[in-house]
Amino acid sequence: MKHLIRKDFLKEGYVFATRAAEIARAAGHTRPARLASNENPYPPSPKAVKAAADVLPHANRYPDETNKEFIDALKKRHGDYRFVASVGMDGIIDTVIRTLIADGDQVAVATPTYSYYGLAVQAQGGTTVSVPRKADFSVDPEAFCRDAAGTKLAFLCTPNNPTGTTETPETIAAICENYEGILFLDCAYIEFDGTDYRPLMKRYRNLIIGRTMSKAYSLAGLRVGYAFVPEWYEPIYQRAATPFTLNMVSQAAATAALRDTVHVKKIVSVVQEWRQRFIDECPYPVVPGGANFVMVDVAPRKADDVVTELAQKGVIVRSCASFPGLPDHYIRVSIGEPWENEAFIAAITDIYQP
Secondary structure, three states, X not given: OHHHOOHHHHOOOOOOOHHHHXXXXXXXXXXXXXXXXXXXXXXXXXXXXXXXXXXXXXXXXXXXXXXXHHHHHHHHXXXXXXXXXXXXXXXXXXXXXXHXXXXXXXXXXXXXXOOHHHHHHHHOOOEEEEEEOXXXXXXXXHHHHXXXXXOOEEEEEOOOOOOOOXXXXXXXXXXXXXXXXXXXXXXXXXXXXXXXXXXXXXXXXXXXXXXXXXXXXXXXXXXXXXXXXXOOOHHHHHHHOOOOOOOHHHHHHHHHHHHOHHHXXXXXXXXXXXXXXXXXXXXXXXXXXXXXXXXXXXXXXXXXXXXXXXHHOOEEOEEOOOOOOOOOOEEEEEOOOHHHHHHHHHHXXXXXXX
C-alpha cells in the first residue's frame, strides 16, 4: 500500500537516541546515565502528583474543553496575556502550521535547530527555507529577515535545541519589526535561562511564544504545551485545535505544577549549577547556552564515534550529526541526576583525545 503514501513521508522522520541506548545495554549497563533526551531527571511537584491522582477516578468524563483552570493558572503566573494549550509544544506547532500554511507555502527556520518544525511543515504541504545562524550559533536579525522574506511563518528556538544559545529580546524585537510573517518563538527551555520575552507580546501582533510543561516542570510524560498568542489569532487557533486537547489528568497536574514555584526554582538552580560544572570540567569545548543541556564540540573526532564510546561506558548522549546545518563533531548532553552528570564527566575525560 506504499503507493498510497506521499513519497516525502517514506523518508526518515524524527531521530531518537535509541542506538546509543542499545549499545549501552549490549555493554552490560542495566542502569546507564540517560543524558540524551533533555528530560528533567527529577519527578514532578508532589502537588502536581496529588492533583493528577485526585481527578483520575473521574476519567470516565471528558475534560474541560476550554482548559479554563490551566489557562487561569497561566494568567496568574505570567500576567494578562492570551493563551492556548495543546498536547506538548509539538501540538502547538502542528496547530499553528495548520492555521497558516497551505500546499506550497514557505516557512523559514533558523538552523541548525529542532527538526520537528520541518517535519510538521512538510505534513501540511509546505516547504522550509533554512536561515543559517552565525558561526557562534546566534541569529543575525537583518540576515534572518532578508532570508525569510516572502515566507508566511518563521520558527526560531531560544534557548536553541541543540546549540543551547539564547537570543536577546532586542534581536527578537528587530525581527518582529521587519518580518512580514508570523514569528513562532519556541521557548521550551526558557526557565533555565531567565530571558524574558513576554513584554514583546504587548508590542507585536506577529509574535507567538511557545512554552512547555515538559522541561522545568517535569511533566514530559503528560504532554502539556501552551503558547502566548496575539488577541486576533486566539479564535483562529481555537477553531483549528483538536477537541479536548488536554486530558483531565494533564490539566490538573499542570495547573498544580504552575502554582508550586518553589519546586521549580530548586530544579532550575540545580540545573544551572551542573551546567556550569559541565562548562568548567568537560575537557572538550562547551558551547555557552541557557538550556538544561549543553552542546559539546568533540572535534577532531566524529560525534557518532564519541557517542558510541560513551555508551559503552554506560553514558547515553545525543549525536548532533542528524541536525541539518551542523558539522558532525558535536554532541548534546542533557543535565541529569548528580550521579549521571558525574558519570558523564568521568567518561568524557577518560576518552578525551586532544
